[in-house]
Amino acid sequence: MTGLPDISDMRAMILAAGLGSRLRPITDKTPKPLVKVAGRALIDYCFELLDVADIRHVVVNKHHLAQQISAYVEAVPGFDIALSDETEALLETGGGVRKALPLLGSAPFFVLNSDVIVRDSGPSSLQKMYARWQPEEMDILLLLHPVETAVGYAGQGDFHMEESGRLIRRTKGKPAPYLFTGVQLINPRLFDGMPEGAFSLNLLYDKAASTGRLYGVTHEGQWLHVGTPDALAEASRIIEGA
Template structure:
């Protein structure tokens, strides 16, 4: 049975420093890819997965993102701004602040620079199908390094056949990168610290309890972090006819 997911957090507050000069005067979520802004790719995909409300946090050039959200007000999902003008809260702190808007969950937390071409199984539906709160505090979408674009690291996680995951050791190379989307409930945030902190802190707590799982992306992930990666993603979309 597929779990309904009605709300999502879209992380859109960062400076996008690696995307300069494109982000000198434009927030990274508004950088265009194939004629649509990165954040529109994300919101349209969330809408297709049944998400009704998306909370979008803002900090850098926030007025531009607010104006963009206002311009698409007649398109689903409904968007709500979480204002971080006074203090940038990082991924964990930003999601913690937005919890009253997200509800108990389950809800997605989606990076605004993570896009992909779908495989046979749409990724967000795949996550909903695998979500099991009896076993999991958090479920991560993981992309195989072998088919990913714009990622130059040695991987983030290894994954067992049952979906249990482990972090890469210091000198290891592992086959999967975090593809920028997680699925969780408010329970993940119990005893979360105040102020800025990374979601990695909460993932490590879940790992210690053997409650952090992953699901493999059946498609080509594109980490659009730099101008060069943006060009690669454009070329890939054009080649695949996406």
């Protein structure tokens, strides 16, 4: 038993409030989630993952060039979309999700970053995560990708993964084989006791890891980093050639 609602009743949040500073001057006029890669807005790759998994209830937050975000997502067909307004203050990933909790409900929910591209090569990653969820052993389940096959990534990875799926953060200065894709399934109870205002979801990962309740599953497909204009061009070339 997963302890989750039917997948068609699951909720998800797309994080779309970032400034996209490294993509300036493109993001001076276009919010990063709407920047085109291979002819599609970055946020469309999130909607594609949700569509394939049959998840229709979605919250999208907005801050930078917020009206463009509103106009775009309100025109996306096939989803029940609510907007979480952060125009008064940027709340980072954790604060943004916390502000949206009334729209996300009391059951665990998915969170997707809109500033990277996750493309599945096989069955739905979100359905795989849904099936793997075990409330008696985990509070967060992260989708991880092997560093060696990531596109446009120059980091040292984020996590080691035990055979059980339990995650251990990499030691500073030493590489780890997996990076976090930006896709996760979170138990909202972890937000109890979190600070007001802006904070990173990394606080929740540390909280879950401290009790051995941070888990991961491996992504099968493409993961593309699009943080710079050169990375955008490379991602477009790869997707169009796939």
